[in-house]
Amino acid sequence: MARAITPRQKWTFTLVAWGIGLLIFFPILWTILTSFKTEAQAIADPPVFFAFDWTTENYTTVQERSNYFHHFMNSVIIALGSTLIGLAIAIPAAWSMAFQPARRTKDILMWMLSTKMLPPVGVLVPIYLIFRDVGLLDTRIGLVIVMTLINLPIIIWMLFTYFREIPVDILEAARMDGATLREEIIYILTPMAVPGIASTLLLNVILAWNEAFWTINLTADDAAPLTAFIASYSSPEGLFYAKLSAASTMAIAPILIIGWFSQKQLVRGLTFGAVK
Amino acid sequence: MGRIVLKKVTKSFGETNVIPPLDLEIEDGEFVVFVGPSGCGKSTLLRLIAGLEDVTSGNIEIDGTDATAAPPAKRRLAMVFQSYALYPHMTVRKNIAFPMKMAGMPEDEQKRRIDSAAKALNLTDYLDRRPGQLSGGQRQRVAIGRAIVREPAAFLFDEPLSNLDAALRVGMRLEISELHERLATTMIYVTHDQVEAMTMADKIVVLRAGHIEQVGSPLTLYREPRNLFVAGFIGSPKMNLIEGNAAAQHGAHAIGIRPEHIEVSDQSGEWQGTVMVSEHLGSDTFFHVQDTGLAETMTVRASGEVGFKHGDTIFMTPRADQLHRFGKDGLRLP
Numbered sequence: 001m002a003r004a005i006t007p008r009q010k011w012t013f014t015l016v017a018w019g020i021g022l023l024i025f026f027p028i029l030w031t032i033l034t035s036f037k038t039e040a041q042a043i044a045d046p047p048v049f050f051a052f053d054w055t056t057e058n059y060t061t062v063q064e065r066s067n068y069f070h071h072f073m074n075s076v077i078i079a080l081g082s083t084l085i086g087l088a089i090a091i092p093a094a095w096s097m098a099f100q101p102a103r104r105t106k107d108i109l110m111w112m113l114s115t116k117m118l119p120p121v122g123v124l125v126p127i128y129l130i131f132r133d134v135g136l137l138d139t140r141i142g143l144v145i146v147m148t149l150i151n152l153p154i155i156i157w158m159l160f161t162y163f164r165e166i167p168v169d170i171l172e173a174a175r176m177d178g179a180t181l182r183e184e185i186i187y188i189l190t191p192m193a194v195p196g197i198a199s200t201l202l203l204n205v206i207l208a209w210n211e212a213f214w215t216i217n218l219t220a221d222d223a224a225p226l227t228a229f230i231a232s233y234s235s236p237e238g239l240f241y242a243k244l245s246a247a248s249t250m251a252i253a254p255i256l257i258i259g260w261f262s263q264k265q266l267v268r269g270l271t272f273g274a275v276k
Numbered sequence: 277m278g279r280i281v282l283k284k285v286t287k288s289f290g291e292t293n294v295i296p297p298l299d300l301e302i303e304d305g306e307f308v309v310f311v312g313p314s315g316c317g318k319s320t321l322l323r324l325i326a327g328l329e330d331v332t333s334g335n336i337e338i339d340g341t342d343a344t345a346a347p348p349a350k351r352r353l354a355m356v357f358q359s360y361a362l363y364p365h366m367t368v369r370k371n372i373a374f375p376m377k378m379a380g381m382p383e384d385e386q387k388r389r390i391d392s393a394a395k396a397l398n399l400t401d402y403l404d405r406r407p408g409q410l411s412g413g414q415r416q417r418v419a420i421g422r423a424i425v426r427e428p429a430a431f432l433f434d435e436p437l438s439n440l441d442a443a444l445r446v447g448m449r450l451e452i453s454e455l456h457e458r459l460a461t462t463m464i465y466v467t468h469d470q471v472e473a474m475t476m477a478d479k480i481v482v483l484r485a486g487h488i489e490q491v492g493s494p495l496t497l498y499r500e501p502r503n504l505f506v507a508g509f510i511g512s513p514k515m516n517l518i519e520g521n522a523a524a525q526h527g528a529h530a531i532g533i534r535p536e537h538i539e540v541s542d543q544s545g546e547w548q549g550t551v552m553v554s555e556h557l558g559s560d561t562f563f564h565v566q567d568t569g570l571a572e573t574m575t576v577r578a579s580g581e582v583g584f585k586h587g588d589t590i591f592m593t594p595r596a597d598q599l600h601r602f603g604k605d606g607l608r609l610p
Contacts, residue, residue: 172328173361177375177422178349187374191365 028252035059035245042241058246066229068250075225075251077140078215079208082147083201086155089148091197094159099168109160112153120150120213131218138220146218147208155204162196195265202262209255226251277339278430278462279304280325285334287320287486294320295486297334302430302464302479307456310466311473312483312509318466319434321483325464326432327351339429349378354423355432358439360415362407368394368418369403375426386425393421397451413444420455430462437472449475470510474498482506504606507532513562513577515600518570522547528601528609535562535577537598542584545591549574551584565590 033049034042041052062068097105127146128137136142166189174188212227219228230251233244259266280302287295294317302308310318323329325336327348335344343351354375362371369390376386394400397417407415416436423431433452437445453476456463467473473480474494482489482497482505490502494510501507507515515532523531539545540563549568554561561582565574576592584590601609 167359167361169357169359169361170363172348173355173357173422174363174374175328175348176326176353176355177426178378179374180349183378188363 028256031245031248031252034241035249037242037245039240039242042245058242059250062233062243062246062250066232068229071224071226071229071251072254074140074143074223075209075227075254078143078147078223078225079205081140081144082151082208083155083204085144085148086152086204087159087197087201090152090155090159090200094156094163097156098160098163098166109157112156116153124217128217137218138222138224140223143215143218143223143225146214147211150211150214151204151207154207155200158200158203159196162200163193165196166192199265202258202266206255206259206266277304278302278428279337279339280430280462280464281337282325283335283337285321285324285336286332287317287324287329288332293486295324298486298488300481300488300491302462305460305462307453307463307465307476307478308481309473309477309479310464310481310483311468311470312489314468315485316483317486318468318483320486322355322432322434322464322466326353326355328355352426352429353432354426354428354430355434356416356419356423356436358435360407360419360439362415362418362422364407367404367406368399368410368421371407371418372421372425375422379426389425390421393425396424397421412440413448416440416448417451420452424455424459428461430464433463433465435466435468437467438469452476471512474510480510482509500608501532501600502608504530504532504602507600507602507608513575516571516574520570522570523601526599526601529604530602530606532600532602533594533598535575537595538574538576539593539595540576540578540582540584541591541593542588543591545593547574547592547594549590549592551586551588551590553586554584556581563590565592568592 035058036054036056037048037052038055038057041048097109131137131142136145170188170192171184174184179187209225210227212231215225215227216231219225224232230244230247233240233247282298282300284297284299285295286293286297298321310321312318320329324331327343327346327350331344335342337343338351338353363374366374372390372393373386376389381389390403391400394403397420399414399417399421402410402414402418407418410418416439419436436452437448440448449472452463452465456476465472465476477494479491480494480497481491484505490497490506492500497506497510501510501515504517508517511534513535515534516538517530517532519530523529547568547570549565549570551563552566552573553564555564559580561578561580563576563578563582563584565576566572568574574592576590603609
């Protein structure tokens with residue numbers, strides 16, 4: 001028997017869901033609001049919500065003080081570069097593990113995942129020293145390498161679960177139907193794998209875009225992406241909430257927009273395998 | 277044409293020998309069913325014929341040419357999978373067209389064949405849907421459609437009905453049998469369901485642990501099972517197998533009697549027992565009888581409705597001409 005839902009329950013659930021949704025979104029909203037305040041209003045007690053003098057002065061100041069576009073390009077290069085290289089390595093790896101599993105495949109997968117269990121700060125010093133010695137500190141290439149390595153286990157795991165969902169029967173059916181290996185890849189495999197690869201790409205671009213620990217620790221200015229750009233606004237001269245908020249808003253806007261337009265693809269990517 | 281000959285075919289996975297040397301001839305136009313319990317190697321055998329697995333040794337001939345090393349695509353065989361294996365991103369039309377597209381057939385010929393297959397399989401209204409929007413039975417028809425448009429030398433079916441519900445299964449069974457009558461193409465059909473085997477096959481191949489236990493027409497297997505395994509496997513409900521004194525009286529190590537070959541009476545008979553369960557099907561009644569001193573449970577089939585209840589004493593007499601006798605090695609005695 002289907003569970004009956006009364007209108008009252010429905011209202012309650014709707015309210016609770018909206019409440020939780022707003023609660024999660026509130027910090028972002030607050031950041032955006034603060035970015036349009038003056039520094040004095042930003043730290044006003046009690047805080048002001050909407051009744052302040054809206055100003056874009058912070059954005060102008062931030063743009064004057066630092067080159068937003070430079071950091072934005074760094075973020076794009078690091079996020080996209082590390083994800084694309086990661087995919088190039090992970091697609092064949094995940095492919096062979098999904099379709100030609102060996103006796104130790106499961107162990108290898110677990111081992112790769114285990115590298116994510118170590119707190120990154122545990123390897124900060126050795127990696128910093130290596131980077132210093134080979135001259136990779138504050139270089140885009142250095143960060144691309146680190147981000148690739150850091151996200152590789154996740155990329156492989158995601159692709160592996162995707163590829164494993166492609167039934168071998170279907171590939172065999174294509175073989176029976178007379179498809180050559182090339183035709184099998186073009187007509188059957190690629191169309192079935194592309195949604196999975198796309199979700200993986202999106203999620204990893206977002207992960208790499210938002211990664212702050214390595215980007216802040218291994219860069220000064222040349223290769224500093226937007227995360228480091230935000231961090232530079234919490235300076236020892238004192239906190240400038242309004243300017244910090246303006247910098248944050250500028251940093252998260254691109255990824256927020258991409259996320260908004262690709263949310264269907266993203267949710268599918270994250271719940272794939274769990275829900276059928 | 278579709279004459280398939282297996283010569284001394286073996287298959288091993290690593291150390292495990294799945295198919296010991298095996299010989300089999302399948303004539304053109306025959307409906308052959310591979311049947312056996314799960315893990316008997318029947319699917320492996322089918323996949324060897326299809327070319328999806330490589331033989332470890334031995335030869336496979338299709339229409340007189342050696343196809344042992346030929347890839348699946350070159351064997352002119354079409355396969356219907358248990359999971360249907362439809363291409364989920366293609367419409368029904370494109371699914372059916374795929375093998376023809378791979379063969380480089382002209383578009384108008386493709387269209388003609390799709391339309392005729394769709395008509396024959398009641399798929400005309402669904403040609404522009406995707407597999408995900410179809411029911412299980414419809415998906416299976418699409419899979420069959422994809423197989424027939426190529427006009428293959430033989431069809432291979434790997435447990436095609438086991439994902440369908442009981443009512444649909446009976447319907448599809450008939451459709452496949454009709455298809456065979458119409459096309460008269462060789463069909464090799466793998467199933468663990470001996471009812472499917474009995475109803476559809478021209479020739480049944482009973483397999484156990486990669487060995488062929490018996491090859492023959494359904495009625496040959498029913499009337500003259502070569503050994504105890506085939507005797508117990510073919511027929512529903514199962515043949516009663518009796519060892520000990522009752523068998524020794526007939527000069528055998530074991531005797532077998534099918535449930536439908538036992539006369540029942542409430543007065544007198546050769547054997548006596550207590551009815552534990554009676555199953556009324558209307559047309560028939562099955563009695564599961566215990567305390568006979570012969571076997572743990574004896575199954576008896578009576579025509580129509582016969583009124584024995586739980587706990588009643590029942591007398592049973594086997595029809596002497598229907599008694600099967602087996603030696604100590606399990607083989608049928610003449």
